[in-house]
Amino acid sequence: MSEPVLTVSGLRAWYRTSAYGVSREVRAVDDISLSIAAGEIYGLAGESSSGKTTLIKTIANAIQPPLEVLAGSVVFRFGDRPVDIHRISREALGKIRWKHLSYIMQGSMNVLNPVRRVRHTFFDFAFRHIGRPKPEFLQVVRDHLQRLHLAPDVLDAFPHQLSGGMRQRVTIALATVCRPEFIIADEPTTALDVVVQKGVLAMIHEIQRELGSSIIFVTHDMAVHANLTDRLGIMYAGRLVEEGRTADIFRAPRHPYTAHLIASLPRLGDTAPKKGLDGAPPNLADPPPGCRFHPRCPRASDICRREAPPMAELSPGHRAACFHPEPERPA
Amino acid sequence: MGRILIDLLRFNRQFAVGLVLLAIVLGFALLSFFSPYPPNDSFVVPPDVPPSWAYPMGTTSRGQDLFWLLTFSIRNTLLFGVTVALISRLLALVIGLVAGYCGGLVDRALMSINDTFIVIPLFPILVLFYFVMKDHMSWGLLALMMACLGWAYDARLIRSVALSLRTREFTETGIFSGMSMRQILVEEHLPYVLPIVFSTTMNNINWSIGLEVTLSVLGFTDINTPTIGVLIYWANQHTALVAGIWWWIFFPVLLVILAFIGLFLLAVSMNEYIDPRSRLGRSGG
Amino acid sequence: MTGYPLYLLTRLGQFALVVFIGINIAFIVTHATPIDPVEQSIAAATQFGSTSPEAIALMRQSLKELYGLEGSLGDQYVSFWSRVATGDFGPSLSAFPTPVSTLIGRALPWTVALLVVSTLLTWVLGNLLGGLAGYYRRSKALRFAGILAMTFHPIPYYIVAFLLLIVFGYLWPVLPISGGYKMNMTRDWSWEFIGSVAAHAILPVLSLALVGLGGWFMGMRSLVSNIVTEDYVAYAELGGVERRRILGSYVMRNALVPQVTGLAMSLGSIFNGAIITEQVFGYPGVGTLLVSAVHVGDYSLVLGITTVSIVAVSVAVLLIDLAYPLLDPRVKAR
Numbered sequence: 001m002s003e004p005v006l007t008v009s010g011l012r013a014w015y016r017t018s019a020y021g022v023s024r025e026v027r028a029v030d031d032i033s034l035s036i037a038a039g040e041i042y043g044l045a046g047e048s049s050s051g052k053t054t055l056i057k058t059i060a061n062a063i064q065p066p067l068e069v070l071a072g073s074v075v076f077r078f079g080d081r082p083v084d085i086h087r088i089s090r091e092a093l094g095k096i097r098w099k100h101l102s103y104i105m106q107g108s109m110n111v112l113n114p115v116r117r118v119r120h121t122f123f124d125f126a127f128r129h130i131g132r133p134k135p136e137f138l139q140v141v142r143d144h145l146q147r148l149h150l151a152p153d154v155l156d157a158f159p160h161q162l163s164g165g166m167r168q169r170v171t172i173a174l175a176t177v178c179r180p181e182f183i184i185a186d187e188p189t190t191a192l193d194v195v196v197q198k199g200v201l202a203m204i205h206e207i208q209r210e211l212g213s214s215i216i217f218v219t220h221d222m223a224v225h226a227n228l229t230d231r232l233g234i235m236y237a238g239r240l241v242e243e244g245r246t247a248d249i250f251r252a253p254r255h256p257y258t259a260h261l262i263a264s265l266p267r268l269g270d271t272a273p274k275k276g277l278d279g280a281p282p283n284l285a286d287p288p289p290g291c292r293f294h295p296r297c298p299r300a301s302d303i304c305r306r307e308a309p310p311m312a313e314l315s316p317g318h319r320a321a322c323f324h325p326e327p328e329r330p331a
Numbered sequence: 332m333g334r335i336l337i338d339l340l341r342f343n344r345q346f347a348v349g350l351v352l353l354a355i356v357l358g359f360a361l362l363s364f365f366s367p368y369p370p371n372d373s374f375v376v377p378p379d380v381p382p383s384w385a386y387p388m389g390t391t392s393r394g395q396d397l398f399w400l401l402t403f404s405i406r407n408t409l410l411f412g413v414t415v416a417l418i419s420r421l422l423a424l425v426i427g428l429v430a431g432y433c434g435g436l437v438d439r440a441l442m443s444i445n446d447t448f449i450v451i452p453l454f455p456i457l458v459l460f461y462f463v464m465k466d467h468m469s470w471g472l473l474a475l476m477m478a479c480l481g482w483a484y485d486a487r488l489i490r491s492v493a494l495s496l497r498t499r500e501f502t503e504t505g506i507f508s509g510m511s512m513r514q515i516l517v518e519e520h521l522p523y524v525l526p527i528v529f530s531t532t533m534n535n536i537n538w539s540i541g542l543e544v545t546l547s548v549l550g551f552t553d554i555n556t557p558t559i560g561v562l563i564y565w566a567n568q569h570t571a572l573v574a575g576i577w578w579w580i581f582f583p584v585l586l587v588i589l590a591f592i593g594l595f596l597l598a599v600s601m602n603e604y605i606d607p608r609s610r611l612g613r614s615g616g
Numbered sequence: 617m618t619g620y621p622l623y624l625l626t627r628l629g630q631f632a633l634v635v636f637i638g639i640n641i642a643f644i645v646t647h648a649t650p651i652d653p654v655e656q657s658i659a660a661a662t663q664f665g666s667t668s669p670e671a672i673a674l675m676r677q678s679l680k681e682l683y684g685l686e687g688s689l690g691d692q693y694v695s696f697w698s699r700v701a702t703g704d705f706g707p708s709l710s711a712f713p714t715p716v717s718t719l720i721g722r723a724l725p726w727t728v729a730l731l732v733v734s735t736l737l738t739w740v741l742g743n744l745l746g747g748l749a750g751y752y753r754r755s756k757a758l759r760f761a762g763i764l765a766m767t768f769h770p771i772p773y774y775i776v777a778f779l780l781l782i783v784f785g786y787l788w789p790v791l792p793i794s795g796g797y798k799m800n801m802t803r804d805w806s807w808e809f810i811g812s813v814a815a816h817a818i819l820p821v822l823s824l825a826l827v828g829l830g831g832w833f834m835g836m837r838s839l840v841s842n843i844v845t846e847d848y849v850a851y852a853e854l855g856g857v858e859r860r861r862i863l864g865s866y867v868m869r870n871a872l873v874p875q876v877t878g879l880a881m882s883l884g885s886i887f888n889g890a891i892i893t894e895q896v897f898g899y900p901g902v903g904t905l906l907v908s909a910v911h912v913g914d915y916s917l918v919l920g921i922t923t924v925s926i927v928a929v930s931v932a933v934l935l936i937d938l939a940y941p942l943l944d945p946r947v948k949a950r
């Protein structure tokens with residue numbers, strides 16, 4: 001395999017606030033490493049507040065106070081020169097954004113400027129990368145919209161005049177119009193109804209195949225991951241706890257948390273009620289010592305309470321951070 | 332409450348500065364109770380004496396000791412502001428809470444009236460009022476009139492808080508357990524809007540003092556009750572600036588500006604403290 | 617009915633309500649008081665002597681008519697409104713027999729010009745600086761501007777105007793401190809005249825601006841520091857949109873929407889400020905006219921100015937309201 005497009009190593013990003021003498025540190029991303037190859041769809045799963053959005057924001061260098069990056073690096077390789085996205089100038093970053101790296105935000109409902117027509121947003125984001133005169137540029141955008149089954153007249157609409165599904169598709173069109181090599185998608189389908197959701201997923205898949213882009217796809221819907229992604233990373237309380245080929249993880253999850261996630265998926269012919277996970281998700285401002293999952297883990301032992309388990313390769317291409325992983329299941 | 336005050340004092344510089352300024356002004360007003368002269372007596376001291384050890388702020392052309400006169404004036408001015416603020420608080424609270432609680436048509440009707448009072452230029456109306464009342468004009472009457480005209484802006488703020496309370500669980504629980512609207516508003520909603528009531532009170536005091544000073548300086552109030560505005564009015568009548576009696580103007584203006592800035596800083600810092608965003612940063616956990 | 621027609625209708629309704637309530641307050645203030653304004657006004661107007669008996673009789677008659685004292689309260693109410701509707705407040709008592717409407721018509725352009733210039737200047741500058749201060753939170757200069765704004769904003773118009781008068785009238789007399797143009801100048805459209813008008817407007821405009829700037833500055837600063845956390849701004853940052861464009865078309869553009877509403881809401885108090893400022897600098901607008909009318913006891917003029925002020929401010933608010941949908945496309949959908 002060639003060099004990965006994205007290499008994240010030892011990334012740590014916390015929200016730090018302080019007001020009226022009360023300081024708080026939310027350890028939303030704690031020591032995460034991963035890499036993504038060209039043309040790969042990488043899924044990111046985990047319960048709400050586990051830090052998925054924070055992780056990909058940090059990867060995209062969308063850092064705004066109170067979020068701070070404390071350690072680690074995020075290196076992209078577009079063409080043949082690697083760039084650490086946290087250590088390049090604003091101008092250099094501006095050249096990468098949208099041309100090479102685009103982003104679909106969580107809750108895309110409000111990502112379009114409410115007082116401007118959609119057309120202007122396309123101009124602001126994409127015009128400088130496409131490098132054609134205005135009429136031609138508009139034609140490129142119209143063609144692209146058409147390919148995504150959107151009527152070109154959405155360009156003349158204000159965001160409030162579009163339905164939720166349309167807005168979502170417009171943002172996907174916006175994120176793909178420059179044909180970027182890398183797309184980060186944060187729950188692009190969560191707010192949509194099932195039918196629209198299917199359409200949007202198909203659309204993303206189609207574009208990905210056409211452009212050959214890599215995608216990080218975040219959702220807590222495991223069914224979507226099963227259908228769409230090549231590899232899967234599971235987050236729990238700010239940490240990556242398991243990572244491997246999607247098929248492997250669904251077949252034989254190694255981390256007890258992942259095992260629980262998979263086991264609780266509804267399956268055809270199921271009759272027994274699903275068992276919930278005991279206890280509440282940890283408070284990231286004051287996470288439990290050792291393995292952050294231990295208070296809710298059926299397999300926890302003494303060492304889990306004392307030490308944080310490192311990520312370890314348990315079988316080729318399959319990593320998990322657990323002292324007592326679930327047994328390997330032969331294919 | 333005490334804890335909040337200490338927090339604000341320690342971590343909010345605006346609040347601390349505002350409090351100090353206001354304390355100076357208040358302390359000065361309290362000195363009036365020790366004045367050797369009654370407020371309205373004139374020619375008790377030699378006129379036009381510049382500030383000195385004997386007369387720290389000098390004396391006026393009407394033979395008053397400016398220092399002691401000023402203590403009375405600032406006391407009356409503050410009292411005026413507080414009176415207007417208290418009366419208009421009642422109106423603002425009732426209208427804001429009811430509009431927020433009822434929502435719908437009642438809310439819209441009340442807010443239309445409310446916006447009307449925000450927009451109408453009050454100054455000409457107050458001048459008209461003085462014109463009709465002339466010698467019958469008194470301190471209390473003006474306060475009442477201003478309270479009746481000056482509640483609207485704050486009612487709008489209170490209403491927006493009340494509107495968000497309407498959908499909260501305790502409101503519904505209250506309704507189901509048979510509490511009357513008055514009970515719900517007073518017992519359940521009032522505590523939530525009190526913070527914003529406090530901060531608007533400061534702004535309202537500023538507003539009413541400002542108008543009172545303006546009206547008085549023009550002579551459009553009862554010019555026999557000493558207030559800061561009346562003080563400046565008399566100074567202007569005696570063309571104090573042209574005559575070089577600068578202290579007659581300087582000290583009242585300085586003192587009232589301290590009061591304005593102090594009150595304003597308190598309002599601003601309280602607002603910041605109530606703001607949900609800054610609360611989020613504060614709440615542990 | 618939805619969209620723009622509905623919006624139009626509600627704004628027109630609000631306009632009618634403001635005029636209605638405003639005029640009613642004026643009616644109540646003048647009619648619910650125990651004092652007989654007719655005799656009082658005549659006493660005040662005649663205390664300077666030199667008024668002929670016919671003039672007094674005319675005055676009494678016109679005053680009675682104005683109050684409608686002959687009829688019932690209902691009749692009085694109707695005649696009051698018809699006065700307002702026709703803009704006919706009778707002859708001025710102090711400048712008898714010049715009609716009140718002529719006097720107001722002469723003064724109003726000065727006030728309107730003063731208001732338009734100072735308000736536009738203040739609003740634009742305050743929002744611009746406030747927007748920058750909200751966006752570039754670390755700038756030292758802008759922080760200092762914030763402290764200045766906080767210091768001047770709470771001081772009432774009168775005191776600020778008065779302070780400027782002291783500074784530029786007595787301590788450092790470089791600017792004209794009284795009137796609308798140099799005395800005894802012919803009022804033509806020569807450069808000299810225009811220059812003189814501009815010079816005389818500096819202090820009134822400055823005092824209105826000093827108070828007003830702070831309000832817009834602080835309002836805009838806090839609006840902007842909220843808007844920068846909105847998704848569409850974060851997204852534009854992610855899209856590599858130029859910073860200047862983000863500040864202009866995304867942040868400020870959205871913050872302007874509530875600031876225009878704010879402008880409409882504060883026109884009344886800005887108008888108060890203009891009246892007061894005019895009086896301090898002897899500016900030939902309605903403010904100065906109002907104060908001198910009170911001093912000479914000219915009832916019809918005071919009433920006329922009050923009414924015209926209410927209507928004029930309401931019209932200005934309505935104009936802003938009508939232009940508002942240009943700024944916020946969402947009202948049409950509501």
Ligand SMILES: Nc1ncnc2c1ncn2[C@@H]1O[C@H](COP(=O)(O)OP(=O)(O)OP(=O)(O)O)[C@@H](O)[C@H]1O
Pocket residue numbers: 015026028046047048049050051052053054055065066106220284
């Ligand atoms: N601006 C912020 N200030 C402080 N804490 C924050 C902020 N944004 C997020 N957090 C905290 O960081 C943690 C991780 O949040 P994040 O949004 O990354 O979760 P997520 O996995 O994307 O959740 P979801 O599935 O609900 O989108 C949460 O505990 C959240 O409370």
Ligand SMILES: [Mg+2]
Pocket residue numbers: 052053054106186
């Ligand atoms: Mg998220």
